[in-house]
Amino acid sequence: MSQFIVRSGPFTHAPTSVRATMGLVLVALLPATAFNLWLFGWPALFMFLATLIFCLLAEAGCLILAKKPLMPSLGDGSVALTGWLLAMSLPPWAPWWICLLGAIFAVVLAKHLFGGLGQNVFNPAMVGRVALLVSFPLQMTAFVSARPLGSAAAPGFGQSLGMIFGHTPWPDQVSAASALGYVKTELSRGVPVTQSMHHLPDLMDMALGLHPGSFGETSALLLLLGGLLLLARRVITWHIPTAVMGSLFVLATLFHAVDPGRYAGGLFHLLSGATFLGAFFIATDYVTSPVTKKGQLVYGCGVGGLTWLIRTFAGYPEGMAFAVLLMNALTPIIDHHFRPRAFGRTPQGDPLPLKDRT
Amino acid sequence: MKLFPVRGGVHPDYRKERTAEAAIVALPLPKALYLPLQQHIGAPAEAVVEAGQRVLKGQLLALAGGPVSAPVHAPTSGLVAAIATMTAPHPSGLAQPTIILEPDGREEWAALPPPIPDPFAADPAVIRARVADCGIVGMGGATFPSAVKLALGTEHKLDILLLNGAECEPYLTCDDRLMRERAEAVLDGARIMAHALGAARVVVAIEANKPQALEIMARAAAALADVTVVKVPAQYPMGSERHLVQAITGRETPARKLTADLGVVVHNVATAQAVREAVRFGRPLLSRVVTVSGGAVAHPANVEAPLGALVSDLVDFCGGLTTPPRQVVNGGPMMGQPLPSLAVPVVKGMSGILALTAAETNEQPSEPCIRCGTCVTICPCGLVPVEMAAFIRKEDIDGAARLGVQDCVSCGSCSYICPAHIPLVHFFNYAKGRLAEKAREARRTDRVRQLVEVHNTRLDKLAAARAAQAAAVEAARAEAAKATGATGQGGAS
Ligand code: SF4
Numbered sequence A: 001m002s003q004f005i006v007r008s009g010p011f012t013h014a015p016t017s018v019r020a021t022m023g024l025v026l027v028a029l030l031p032a033t034a035f036n037l038w039l040f041g042w043p044a045l046f047m048f049l050a051t052l053i054f055c056l057l058a059e060a061g062c063l064i065l066a067k068k069p070l071m072p073s074l075g076d077g078s079v080a081l082t083g084w085l086l087a088m089s090l091p092p093w094a095p096w097w098i099c100l101l102g103a104i105f106a107v108v109l110a111k112h113l114f115g116g117l118g119q120n121v122f123n124p125a126m127v128g129r130v131a132l133l134v135s136f137p138l139q140m141t142a143f144v145s146a147r148p149l150g151s152a153a154a155p156g157f158g159q160s161l162g163m164i165f166g167h168t169p170w171p172d173q174v175s176a177a178s179a180l181g182y183v184k185t186e187l188s189r190g191v192p193v194t195q196s197m198h199h200l201p202d203l204m205d206m207a208l209g210l211h212p213g214s215f216g217e218t219s220a221l222l223l224l225l226g227g228l229l230l231l232a233r234r235v236i237t238w239h240i241p242t243a244v245m246g247s248l249f250v251l252a253t254l255f256h257a258v259d260p261g262r263y264a265g266g267l268f269h270l271l272s273g274a275t276f277l278g279a280f281f282i283a284t285d286y287v288t289s290p291v292t293k294k295g296q297l298v299y300g301c302g303v304g305g306l307t308w309l310i311r312t313f314a315g316y317p318e319g320m321a322f323a324v325l326l327m328n329a330l331t332p333i334i335d336h337h338f339r340p341r342a343f344g345r346t347p348q349g350d351p352l353p354l355k356d357r358t
Numbered sequence B: 001m002k003l004f005p006v007r008g009g010v011h012p013d014y015r016k017e018r019t020a021e022a023a024i025v026a027l028p029l030p031k032a033l034y035l036p037l038q039q040h041i042g043a044p045a046e047a048v049v050e051a052g053q054r055v056l057k058g059q060l061l062a063l064a065g066g067p068v069s070a071p072v073h074a075p076t077s078g079l080v081a082a083i084a085t086m087t088a089p090h091p092s093g094l095a096q097p098t099i100i101l102e103p104d105g106r107e108e109w110a111a112l113p114p115p116i117p118d119p120f121a122a123d124p125a126v127i128r129a130r131v132a133d134c135g136i137v138g139m140g141g142a143t144f145p146s147a148v149k150l151a152l153g154t155e156h157k158l159d160i161l162l163l164n165g166a167e168c169e170p171y172l173t174c175d176d177r178l179m180r181e182r183a184e185a186v187l188d189g190a191r192i193m194a195h196a197l198g199a200a201r202v203v204v205a206i207e208a209n210k211p212q213a214l215e216i217m218a219r220a221a222a223a224l225a226d227v228t229v230v231k232v233p234a235q236y237p238m239g240s241e242r243h244l245v246q247a248i249t250g251r252e253t254p255a256r257k258l259t260a261d262l263g264v265v266v267h268n269v270a271t272a273q274a275v276r277e278a279v280r281f282g283r284p285l286l287s288r289v290v291t292v293s294g295g296a297v298a299h300p301a302n303v304e305a306p307l308g309a310l311v312s313d314l315v316d317f318c319g320g321l322t323t324p325p326r327q328v329v330n331g332g333p334m335m336g337q338p339l340p341s342l343a344v345p346v347v348k349g350m351s352g353i354l355a356l357t358a359a360e361t362n363e364q365p366s367e368p369c370i371r372c373g374t375c376v377t378i379c380p381c382g383l384v385p386v387e388m389a390a391f392i393r394k395e396d397i398d399g400a401a402r403l404g405v406q407d408c409v410s411c412g413s414c415s416y417i418c419p420a421h422i423p424l425v426h427f428f429n430y431a432k433g434r435l436a437e438k439a440r441e442a443r444r445t446d447r448v449r450q451l452v453e454v455h456n457t458r459l460d461k462l463a464a465a466r467a468a469q470a471a472a473v474e475a476a477r478a479e480a481a482k483a484t485g486a487t488g489q490g491g492a493s
């Protein structure tokens, strides 16, 4: 064979691009984002914008320091997506400095110190979330009950600006615990799950998103809508979401059946916390999840299983972010062990045996 | 007929409509024909004519250069102007010996071998010999000498001749037109090949995006009990031998084996037609149908051109170029080769000439891999392109080999689909080249070691012989000394 390969084909290319892919994910996030902006009002909008802008600035800063051109990296949508997902996993009324620190953790630490787009081992948004949660547990669990835009209880524009960027105090009686947090606290006080459940929004409200939680993760239905869009446009495949939710649901249901007083049920786990956001948008992050389908199933089951374990036994009420990071660390190993079977070869890589023909 | 699923693949924009309805038209005889001596895989042919010699249409110009080779014939009558080195349609752009023929326009035929009266009663060896003598090679682009492939029946028990009418490459419609316009001839040729192979059945596989060809071929095959026409899904690379065999039989050809080991041999429709011409009329391979298309061509067409016509002749015949093309391709856009220029001749394996605009090639600067895994999902060979490319980028060619880069058929699907526009196939071709070079190097060092060993043994033997001789001399001298000594002693005493 000649070493003289001038150019290899193909001489046609699908109209795919990183930008288009990222753009689709952002579009898929829109319904849930819009709903929660309405639900949590002006402060949430300021928090959301602040996080996005800080992430873009952090990216620009890193590119300048690394003496790389700003474009196309800044415009390919990847950092916008990181910022967007980070914002969605912060408390809706998180102050500006939380957003800033989150952006630094996510973009500088998790992405650029690893070598930039495609090189990072850990999901940047989740690094941001977990680093913040560990450093500022109070601020990171300061959830609020819904104060829809336009309702009497909603904070006004100016007041909201002050809440996020200044020292304006929050309106009274707005703080609320997330469902997972409430169940966990009650359990630690000896109240069985069966009882604490009565004080939570019913499952319908949970599915719709009318419950306290991180900015973008409350509405399971709208997140599902976005996830279906991603599936339909083949940005993601069913493997990771199904494995995450399936394993979480099965584990929770099994244990709930054994001891309903100690373990919350499968549906509750599915509709609480970051399950839908995590299954469709975070665990499916291309860079940090396995590239093979078999690997994705294993990885998804790992995320779902670990989420349940952490929620149930660890100190934190929510475990999705930790579970994702733990499985991120395993991704290279999973990819190594779950390669597809090559054409004409056994799973071990030997040529297939030649069967006798009759 | 039941079909079996084939893993992976892509659905490129086929863009066949530009020439699908363009009936085959003959190219007027150009002023000169340029016939490279190597238009096939294997040894180059050896010229048997000289400059200044007049030749007739169909006359042998160059003899097969070995068991895997193919002769070259004069596509028309005329004068051998020269035998010179000339750029061939090969990506390397390297020059190779080429016979230059100036047609005299008289189309005077040479004496051809007689038709084989009843091919289906003939000895397969006779048919193979005829196919070999007529210079027929795989016309789908593989250019492997067809006679060699027809000999597979001597060592394998074959069931099926799979006639490949999938034509899964975008743009190309030459096989489509051939099937629509010359269905009987194609089927006749296929059945002759099946007979030569000892295969009882002919299965014609045509992609679903060619409904007319499917219909016409099915009608032509209706009366033939041994022929089945099958509609296969339009899924690139359906036309890849092993994948087509899987779709039809459900069986996967083991690595390093041939489809013949499964009882199936695949031939292209254009080859079938050429075989028929050779067997029924004694006519060697002199021309072929080429799809001339692409956004830069004024009037895309399917042109039947004599071998050796310049690509520029065909392009001019199609109204020339409307804009400077971004890329001119020999073959289809997925697996075709870039053409170094338009001043290269049509060769036996050239199914398409595509002058593509920048909008059509849609090349973009490559970006970092986002590990989306699409290349893994679509690879029809079950490989992991993203990881192989990562190894090759680090110059770890052996790492890429462990991941199976040599199983890659260079179908181009991964590069085609990659959202980061990474030239994956380029990486793999590079790695395969390096590995082939290494294997050659290993063989060479082996050969050198062997030679050295032979040389050393000879030296050893020589030394041993010399030592033996020396010892013998020594012994003789000692013997003599003893004798003289004895006498001496005797004398002294
Ligand atoms: S398709 Fe391209 S971007 Fe996606 S994993 Fe493969 S090489 Fe990376």
Ligand code: SF4
Pocket: B378, B379, B380, B381, B382, B383, B385, B407, B408, B409, B410, B411, B412, B413, B414, B415, B424, B425, B428
């Ligand atoms: S790795 Fe090779 S066989 Fe697989 S899609 Fe790419 S070019 Fe085709």
